[in-house]
Amino acid sequence: MSRIGKLPVSLPQGVDISVKDNVVKVKGPKGELQQKVDPDIEVSVEGGVVTVKRPTDQPRHRSMHGLYRALIHNMVVGVSEGFQTKQELVGVGYRVEAAGQTLKFSLGYSHDIYLQLPAEVTAEVPQVKKGANPILILKSADKQLLGMVAAKVRSFRKPEPYKGKGIKFEGEVLRRKAGKTAAAK
Numbered sequence: 001m002s003r004i005g006k007l008p009v010s011l012p013q014g015v016d017i018s019v020k021d022n023v024v025k026v027k028g029p030k031g032e033l034q035q036k037v038d039p040d041i042e043v044s045v046e047g048g049v050v051t052v053k054r055p056t057d058q059p060r061h062r063s064m065h066g067l068y069r070a071l072i073h074n075m076v077v078g079v080s081e082g083f084q085t086k087q088e089l090v091g092v093g094y095r096v097e098a099a100g101q102t103l104k105f106s107l108g109y110s111h112d113i114y115l116q117l118p119a120e121v122t123a124e125v126p127q128v129k130k131g132a133n134p135i136l137i138l139k140s141a142d143k144q145l146l147g148m149v150a151a152k153v154r155s156f157r158k159p160e161p162y163k164g165k166g167i168k169f170e171g172e173v174l175r176r177k178a179g180k181t182a183a184a185k
Contacts, residue, residue, distance in 0.1 A: 005065035009050040009073045012080045017050060019043045024072055028079030031120070031141040035075060041068050050076075078141035085150045086170035089134045090159070094167075096136050098123045103136070107157045107167075115156075121149050135170065 011017060015028040024043055025034045037043055041064055042053045050072055054065040077083070089096060095106040103123055105113040117123055121140045128134060136153065140146040150169070159166035161177045168174060 003066075005052055005054065005062075005069045007069065009052075009069065009076055011045075011048045011050065011076060015076055015080050017045055017076070019045060024075070026072070026075040026079050028076075028141075030079050030082045033075045033079060033142060035068075035071050037068050038064050041065065043068070043072070074143045078143055082139055082141050083143045083146050084137055084139040085146060087136045087138070087150060087153060087167055088170050089136070089167055091157070091165040094134065094157070094165075096125055096134055098125045098136075103153070105153075105156055113156050115153065117149065118145060120145055 012028075015026065017027075018025045019037075022037045022039050023034055024037055025032065040055055040061060042055070044051050044053070052065060052069040052072065054061040089105075089107070091108060093106065093108060097104045101117045101119065101123075103115040103117065105115070107113060117138075120142050121138055124137045124139075126135060126137065138146060138150055138153075140149075154167045154169070157166045159168045159172075159174050161175060162179055164174050164176060
């Protein structure tokens with residue numbers, strides 16, 4: 001039995017869930033999400049608890065069992081609490097500005113980079129102390145979409161291993177390399 005798949009998903013106050021034609025819809029204070037579920041997997045809702053069951057122990061069914069339970073759990077957490085990522089811009093002159101759904105990055109290139117955010121994702125750039133690195137906070141109810149947007153932002157300037165300059169997730173530990181050493185005389 002899947003250790004993840006067999007765990008029930010409890011619904012917090014204010015979250016409604018419906019299952020119809022292999023589509024699970026979750027509605028809560030932070031938004032509404034839906035996920036198509038494989039026809040072999042059975043999703044049932046009883047008394048504020050969602051359970052996911054599989055028909056057999058075939059490897060295909062076993063892998064989908066834990067997957068769909070995790071996706072449903074992420075949808076419930078997303079519409080009730082929401083998800084957020086924090087990214088830090090490390091480098092001299094690296095800046096980000098948020099204007100509505102558009103982000104403007106200055107990352108040391110000859111031009112600025114503009115990114116149009118999806119409607120489900122919001123961005124904020126808090127003021128930081130002088131000399132501190134700028135921070136970009138992305139928030140959304142959809143964990144998968146949030147991760148894709150954060151990966152896109154990071155791809156503009158990945159952290160390099162020598163000085164650590166680039167866009168990194170807050171708390172991320174980078175593997176640093178030693179630079180060239182002076183030749184011995």
